[in-house]
Amino acid sequence: MSGRFTPRSRRETRATVLESLLRTGGAFRPSIARETNLTGASISRILTELRKENIIQETRRPAPYVGGPTALVTLSKDVAVAGIELSNSRLSFGVGDLDGTLDYVERMPASSQLSQDEFEILFRQSAANMRDWTRGRDVTIRQAAVSIPGYGRGTGNPIFAWDMARLTAFLEETLHGIPVSVTNSVVAQAAFHRYSISTAYPVADDHLFLFVGHGVAGVIVDETAPIDAFMAFELGHMVIQREGLPCRCGHKGCVEAYTSLRAISKILGIADSEILRRGDAFIEMLNLDGAMRAALRERLFLLGLGLGNALNLHPLSSVVVSGWPSLMPEADRRSILDGLNESLLGGYDENRLHLSFIAPSIGNDPRAALYYAAYCFVRGGGLDTRAETPAALQEIA
Amino acid sequence: MSGRFTPRSRRETRATVLESLLRTGGAFRPSIARETNLTGASISRILTELRKENIIQETRRPAPYVGGPTALVTLSKDVAVAGIELSNSRLSFGVGDLDGTLDYVERMPASSQLSQDEFEILFRQSAANMRDWTRGRDVTIRQAAVSIPGYGRGTGNPIFAWDMARLTAFLEETLHGIPVSVTNSVVAQAAFHRYSISTAYPVADDHLFLFVGHGVAGVIVDETAPIDAFMAFELGHMVIQREGLPCRCGHKGCVEAYTSLRAISKILGIADSEILRRGDAFIEMLNLDGAMRAALRERLFLLGLGLGNALNLHPLSSVVVSGWPSLMPEADRRSILDGLNESLLGGYDENRLHLSFIAPSIGNDPRAALYYAAYCFVRGGGLDTRAETPAALQEIA
DNA sequence: TCGTAATATTTACACTGTGTAATTATTGTG
DNA sequence: CACAATAATTACACAGTGTAAATATTACGA
Incomplete structure (x- = not known):
C-alpha cells in the first residue's frame, strides 16, 4: 500500500506479526499477511520460527471457504x-x-x-x-x-x-x-480499553483518551504509533481560573481542584472511593439534590474548558472520556460541551469533535x-x- | 551505539547522510560515518551514488592529521x-x-x-x-x-x-x-533557527520553540524526530481568563488577546508592524512610560501562565522564545517566570526549566x-x- | 627527495531479510 | 473421488549492510 518495501529486521517483523495477533486475538494467515503488509511467504517463515519458540499456537478450524485456511494462529497460552x-x-x-x-x-x-x-x-x-x-x-x-x-x-x-x-x-x-x-x-x-479484545471501544481513529479520577490525565491514542511511545497528558494541573480553588499541587485554579474525585466528593458529601463504586447508583443521589447537580454541572463545564484548551494545543477530532463524568446523565454531560464551546477554537461543533464516554474502570x-x-x-x-x-x-x- | 543494526532502504540511508551534511554544512567522511552510525564502506557507496547525481560535492582540503581525509563533502551548490x-x-x-x-x-x-x-x-x-x-x-x-x-x-x-x-x-x-x-x-x-548553520541557537536538546508574534504558537523540537513530523502547538487560543479580553477567534480571554503584537500595539499606541521593526529601539519607549511597561509586564505574566499550562501537558526542560518578548529588558522578562510559577507544576525552578530568548526574525x-x-x-x-x-x-x- | 607510519577509500564477499514464483498440500463441493 | 480454489512451503533473485582485505593518500622526518 505505502512505499514499495520497507526493510525490517527480524525482530521488527516478528513484532509486527505478533502485534497483529495481539490486536485481533487470533487470525488465519491470509488476514495476517494483509494486516501486516507482508507476503504469505514471509508470514510462513516468521510463524515457523515463532512456533518453534512456543510463542504462537495453531488450532485447526473448519476452512471459512473452499480451499481456505484451517489453522487459526493465536498467541501461545504458555507465555x-x-x-x-x-x-x-x-x-x-x-x-x-x-x-x-x-x-x-x-x-x-x-x-x-x-x-x-x-x-x-x-x-x-x-x-x-x-x-x-x-x-x-x-x-x-x-x-x-x-x-x-x-x-x-x-x-x-x-x-x-x-x-x-x-x-x-x-x-x-x-x-x-x-x-x-x-x-x-x-x-x-487507554491501551487496554482501546486494543484489548476483552473491551468494546467507541472510536477507531486517533483520539484523546481522557481519564477523570483522582487525577485528570489523558493520552493521545495515535493509531500509527507504538503504544509504548504514548505520552501521558497531564490535564489536571492546567490553571483555568486565576486565584481559583486551591489544588494539592500548591497552585490555585487547576482543573483537578474542580473535577477530581476528591473535589466532587466534597460536593456530594461522600468519600471519593464511594463514587466509582456506586457506579450508576450514584446518579440517584443527583435526583434527590438539585444543588449538587448544578454544582457538578459547573465542574463539568470547567472540565470542558480545560479540555478545549488542550485540544487547541493538540487538535484531534475524537475524545473518549472515562471516569466519573461517564456516570452522569447525558443532560449533565452536555455541560462539558458548553465548556468546550468557550475554549475550543471555532467553538464546539459535533461535526468536528466527537465526544464519547466509557464506563470508568473500577476493580x-x-x-x-x-x-x-x-x-x-x-x-x-x-x-x-x-x-x-x-x-x-x-x-x- | 543502539541495537546492532537497523536495516534501511537506500532512500533512508541517503537521507540520513544528506541530513547530516545539511546540519553540519559539510564534513569529512569519517565524521559523517560517526554521525550516521554507518561504516566507511557504506558512506563510500552512498557518496559515489550521490556524486554521480550531482547532489554532493567534494572539495580538497589539507588533511587535518597524518593520513587524514582530504575531501570535504558538502551539498552541491547546483541543487x-x-x-x-x-x-x-x-x-x-x-x-x-x-x-x-x-x-x-x-x-x-x-x-x-x-x-x-x-x-x-x-x-x-x-x-x-x-x-x-x-x-x-x-x-x-x-x-x-x-x-x-x-x-x-x-x-x-x-x-x-x-x-x-x-x-x-x-x-x-x-x-x-x-x-x-x-x-x-x-x-x-524553529527548524531554521535550530538547525541552519547560519544561525546561532541557545539549546541543543529537546525543547519548546515559542513564537510570539501576531499569533502565539510553538513547536516541540524533538531532536530525534524528523523535522517534517513536527507539529505546531497553537498556544494563542488557550483561554487563561474566563470572561477576559475578546479575541479575534470569538472567544474571550485567549493568550493571544493579551500577548499578540496586535494586543500590545494597543498598549504602546504604535502599529503592530512597527514593534519588531524598531527592534531594540523599542525598549526606549518603555523607559519613557512606566505605565506601558507595567502593562507589558502583566502581559508577559499571562504568557508565562499559558506557557506553564502548555508545559504541564507536555513537560520539557527548555523553552526558546522568539518574538517581541525577546526585545524586552531582562528585568521585564522575569514576569514570564512569575506567570510560569503560578501554573507550571511544582512552580518555576531554574534548575528544571531553562528559558532562553532569541531575536525575533524580521525580514x-x-x-x-x-x-x-x-x-x-x-x-x-x-x-x-x-x-x-x-x-x-x-x-x- | 624519499620512505614510512597512519589513516582513508574502495571493493570482494558473507550475511540478513525480503518478494516472486514454482511446487506441494489441503479444502469443500458436486 | 475428482476438481477447482486457495493455502503453505521453499528455491531463487535481489537489495542493502558490515567485515576485512586491498589500495590509495597523507604529513612528517631523515
Whole structure:
C-alpha cells in the first residue's frame, strides 16, 4: 500500500506479526499477511520460527471457504507476563497469558500518599509472593509492566514524587532481571480499553483518551504509533481560573481542584472511593439534590474548558472520556460541551469533535498493566531484550 | 551505539547522510560515518551514488592529521530549492541552494486577512515570475516548501481559514509538479533557527520553540524526530481568563488577546508592524512610560501562565522564545517566570526549566521556508518523490 | 627527495531479510 | 473421488549492510 518495501529486521517483523495477533486475538494467515503488509511467504517463515519458540499456537478450524485456511494462529497460552498496577488505593500484582487471562492476582491496600520507601516494602512483599507462585508452578515470566499514576518523563511525577533512577534499579533488582517496563496508568488504561479484545471501544481513529479520577490525565491514542511511545497528558494541573480553588499541587485554579474525585466528593458529601463504586447508583443521589447537580454541572463545564484548551494545543477530532463524568446523565454531560464551546477554537461543533464516554474502570486492576506487559513482550518480537545475538535464537532452535 | 543494526532502504540511508551534511554544512567522511552510525564502506557507496547525481560535492582540503581525509563533502551548490513564505504582511518567494544561499527573492505585500481567492491570485503571479527566472537561468527546482501561519492538520487553520484540499491541488498545479510540502510557519522558523548553520541557537536538546508574534504558537523540537513530523502547538487560543479580553477567534480571554503584537500595539499606541521593526529601539519607549511597561509586564505574566499550562501537558526542560518578548529588558522578562510559577507544576525552578530568548526574525523571509525545502529534499534522499523505481536511478547513472 | 607510519577509500564477499514464483498440500463441493 | 480454489512451503533473485582485505593518500622526518 505505502512505499514499495520497507526493510525490517527480524525482530521488527516478528513484532509486527505478533502485534497483529495481539490486536485481533487470533487470525488465519491470509488476514495476517494483509494486516501486516507482508507476503504469505514471509508470514510462513516468521510463524515457523515463532512456533518453534512456543510463542504462537495453531488450532485447526473448519476452512471459512473452499480451499481456505484451517489453522487459526493465536498467541501461545504458555507465555506468562506480569502486570503490576499502583492506584491511589492499592498495589496489585497479576500474572497471566498474552490473552489477558489472569491466573494469579494479589491486591494490597496502599495509601494514596505512598512514599518511595513504603512502596518498596509493599512491592518487595508482593513480588516475593508472586515469585513463590511462579516457582511453584514452574512459570517463567517473560515480561513485566508496572503502571503508576502520574508517571512520565521530564519534570517528575506530580502524584508520587519519587526518584526515577532508584525506581528503575529497584524494579530490576526485585524482579530478578525480568524485563520490566514502567508506564503511566492512563497509558495502560487507554491501551487496554482501546486494543484489548476483552473491551468494546467507541472510536477507531486517533483520539484523546481522557481519564477523570483522582487525577485528570489523558493520552493521545495515535493509531500509527507504538503504544509504548504514548505520552501521558497531564490535564489536571492546567490553571483555568486565576486565584481559583486551591489544588494539592500548591497552585490555585487547576482543573483537578474542580473535577477530581476528591473535589466532587466534597460536593456530594461522600468519600471519593464511594463514587466509582456506586457506579450508576450514584446518579440517584443527583435526583434527590438539585444543588449538587448544578454544582457538578459547573465542574463539568470547567472540565470542558480545560479540555478545549488542550485540544487547541493538540487538535484531534475524537475524545473518549472515562471516569466519573461517564456516570452522569447525558443532560449533565452536555455541560462539558458548553465548556468546550468557550475554549475550543471555532467553538464546539459535533461535526468536528466527537465526544464519547466509557464506563470508568473500577476493580479491573491489574488487567491494564497486564495488557501493557503483553504489548511490550510482543513489541520486542518475543525476543529476550537482553539476548540480541543470533546465538540465543539458535539455542532455542 | 543502539541495537546492532537497523536495516534501511537506500532512500533512508541517503537521507540520513544528506541530513547530516545539511546540519553540519559539510564534513569529512569519517565524521559523517560517526554521525550516521554507518561504516566507511557504506558512506563510500552512498557518496559515489550521490556524486554521480550531482547532489554532493567534494572539495580538497589539507588533511587535518597524518593520513587524514582530504575531501570535504558538502551539498552541491547546483541543487535548487524554493522557499515560499506567507506572513501576515507579505508573500515571499525565494530560490536558493541547499546551503541556504538565496539567489532569487520576490516579496509581495499581502493582507493579514487574505482570502483563499486573493492568495491564489497573488501566488500565481509570483510563481510565474519565479518560473521566468528559473527558466532564464536553466535552473530546475527540485523541491519547494510553503510555510503558512496557523497551518496544521485537524480542525482547520485559525488564521487563514482555507480549504486544504484546494490549497494542495492549487500548489500542485501552479508549481507545475515541483514536489511541494506545506508547513506551519512556526515549524519552519524553529527548524531554521535550530538547525541552519547560519544561525546561532541557545539549546541543543529537546525543547519548546515559542513564537510570539501576531499569533502565539510553538513547536516541540524533538531532536530525534524528523523535522517534517513536527507539529505546531497553537498556544494563542488557550483561554487563561474566563470572561477576559475578546479575541479575534470569538472567544474571550485567549493568550493571544493579551500577548499578540496586535494586543500590545494597543498598549504602546504604535502599529503592530512597527514593534519588531524598531527592534531594540523599542525598549526606549518603555523607559519613557512606566505605565506601558507595567502593562507589558502583566502581559508577559499571562504568557508565562499559558506557557506553564502548555508545559504541564507536555513537560520539557527548555523553552526558546522568539518574538517581541525577546526585545524586552531582562528585568521585564522575569514576569514570564512569575506567570510560569503560578501554573507550571511544582512552580518555576531554574534548575528544571531553562528559558532562553532569541531575536525575533524580521525580514528573513523566505529563508525559513527555503531551509525547510532543503530539509524536505534531503529527507527524501534527494530522490524524486514521484520516481520510486530503480529505473529512474539508472537513467541518471 | 624519499620512505614510512597512519589513516582513508574502495571493493570482494558473507550475511540478513525480503518478494516472486514454482511446487506441494489441503479444502469443500458436486 | 475428482476438481477447482486457495493455502503453505521453499528455491531463487535481489537489495542493502558490515567485515576485512586491498589500495590509495597523507604529513612528517631523515
